[in-house]
Amino acid sequence: MKPExxxxxxxxxxxxxxxxxxxxxxxxxxxxxxxxxxxxxxxPEGELMTNETDVMLGRLHDCDFFMSRDQFQxxxxxxLTLDVVKGRGASFSLEIPLGLRFVIKSRLxxxxxxxxxxxxxx
Numbered sequence: 001m002k003p004e005x006x007x008x009x010x011x012x013x014x015x016x017x018x019x020x021x022x023x024x025x026x027x028x029x030x031x032x033x034x035x036x037x038x039x040x041x042x043x044p045e046g047e048l049m050t051n052e053t054d055v056m057l058g059r060l061h062d063c064d065f066f067m068s069r070d071q072f073q074x075x076x077x078x079x080l081t082l083d084v085v086k087g088r089g090a091s092f093s094l095e096i097p098l099g100l101r102f103v104i105k106s107r108l109x110x111x112x113x114x115x116x117x118x119x120x121x122x
Contacts (some may be wrong), residue, residue, distance in 0.1 A: 003113040008060045009083045012102060016042075016061045019094050028060065028082070030067040030075075030104065031091065040065075040082055040102045041093040055122040072122065077114060081105045 008016075020026055025045035031038050041048075045064075050056075054066045060082055067075065082102060089101040109117060 002116055003079070003109065005057045005117070006060060006065055006080045006082065009081060012082045012084045013061045015084045015095055015098075015100060015102070016063060018098075023094055026063045026094070028063055028065040028102075029054070030057075030065070030071065030080075038104070039089055039091055039093065040104050041091050042095055042102060043093070057122070069122075075106075076117075077108055078106045079109055079113070 016026060019042060023044045026042055027045045027048065028040050028042055029048050029050070030040050042063075048066075050066050053069050055069050055072050057065045057067055057072075057080070059065065065082070081104065083105050084095070084100050085103050086099060087101055088099060089096055091101075093102060095102060108114075
């Protein structure tokens with residue numbers, strides 16, 4: 001079975017439900033260092049224009065999750081988990097006014113996972 005590149009915690013899924021009720025369909029882009037460091041940023045679907053310089057890592061709780069292709073080259077060996085913590089970030093992400101912020105937790109893929117994914121082209 002092919003390993004997922006990205007996963008989500010129950011707390012992050014609950015926050016997505018809250019944001020979706022107010023903003024409609026959502027999308028994520030893993031920031032590459034602008035604004036709030038390297039935080040995942042949540043936008044109304046289509047508000048952030050993606051193109052050939054971005055890769056879609058997967059869908060989380062019915063939301064597409066993107067990362068820049070250049071950044072992916074550094075993180076391609078890493079499994080990511082979207083989570084949420086208390087605190088205000090300095091980004092344009094939709095959760096910031098709620099006193100919460102999405103964060104990424106990561107781990108390196110296990111050798112057997114990486115063997116399956118290493119030839120994948122995103």
